[in-house]
Amino acid sequence: MKKYGSILLLGLFCFSPIIVNAHVKWFTEMEPVKVSIEQILSTEFIMLSLLIALFLALLSQFIPQLMKIPGVAKIDMKLDGYRKYSRYILQYGTASAFILQVVNRTMFAPEFTIHNSWETVVMWAIIILLLIPHHVATKIASVLMLGLFLYIWSYSGWFHMLDYGFYLAIIGVLLVGRTKLETAGFPFLYLGTGLSLCWVAVEKWVYPGMTIDIIQRHGVPTFGFSPELFIVLSAFIEFVVGYLLVVGILNRLLAVVVTVLFILTTTIFGYTEVVGHGMIHIVLLIFIIEGISFYHPPVKMHKNRLDQMIFVFLNFLFVLSTFLLIYYRFA
DSSP states (O other), X not given: OHHHHHHHHHHXXXXXXXXXXXXXXXXXXXXXXXXXXXXXXXXXXXHHHHHHHXXXXXXXXXXXXXXXXXXXXXXXXXXHTTGGGHHHHHHHHHHXXXXXXXXXXXXXXXXXXXXXXXXXXXXXXXXXXXXXXXXXXXXXXXXXXXHHHHHHHHHHXXXXXXXXXXXXXXXXXXXXXXXXXXXXXXXXHHHHHHHHHHHHHHHHHHOHHHHHHHHHHHTOOOTTSXXXXXXXXXXXXXXXXXXXXXXXXXXXXXXXXXXXXXXXXHHHHTHHHHHHHHXXXXXXXXXXXXXXXXXXXXXXXXXXXXXXXXXXHHHHHHHHXXXXXXXXXXX
């Protein structure tokens, strides 16, 4: 079991420099040029899709064995004790992330700059309300966040804003606190974050030129692979991370690994990376604490091991195809 875990971690770290560069638009001025669907669906792409689907199917059966590793169960119980702080971490963490953004004169992401004084006022109002330890103030802040998000959506377009769909999940969690829907909040956060990671991964396949420009501009190592193949590999890994969050596999381990990778990339991309991914750090911290305690993974719908493996295999290929076709159609 340690062997499989080591292989997974090694693979993630090897391809990390480009994985966590999730929003390539932040780091390149190159205009996006969509490649043909035939170029995307290369032999390498199809073979990798099948191999990854098979790997994930097998991985779903190895997960229970992780708890048998010495010390893992103890760490798991220790983290369970911090669950009561998850909502506070999200609330005050969101306020901290927004402080970084407004100081940088941006909203939600580095690409959405503040142009009007009222935008600054709304950002600070959200921050102050989030810092007030009362659920009514938090709900008002979440409504203001939703309004500001929809405002940006109105001029950026729905296609662009899908990159940041996890903010809608965050708003939802904050809004349903202290209500009958409170238990549905964090599962929605898992779903929103996972789907966002999958969505931005597809960008690298459809617009590989922008990522190649980043590799050349910032000297990102490709570990002996050609830039074109490295982009395909790294996008697959990012897509898999998002998919595993959605289906509820390796959530704590993935959160730890991705958090470390985000921290490491600040050495390459600097303060923009900190501002842009500050909110993601908060979400990943919550995932580390929560695990899947409140989340019923879709794979658990099937009791038989073979059925679970078939489900994961086919479901991954279906999700991958759906994301790619939708993105390509509207890109």
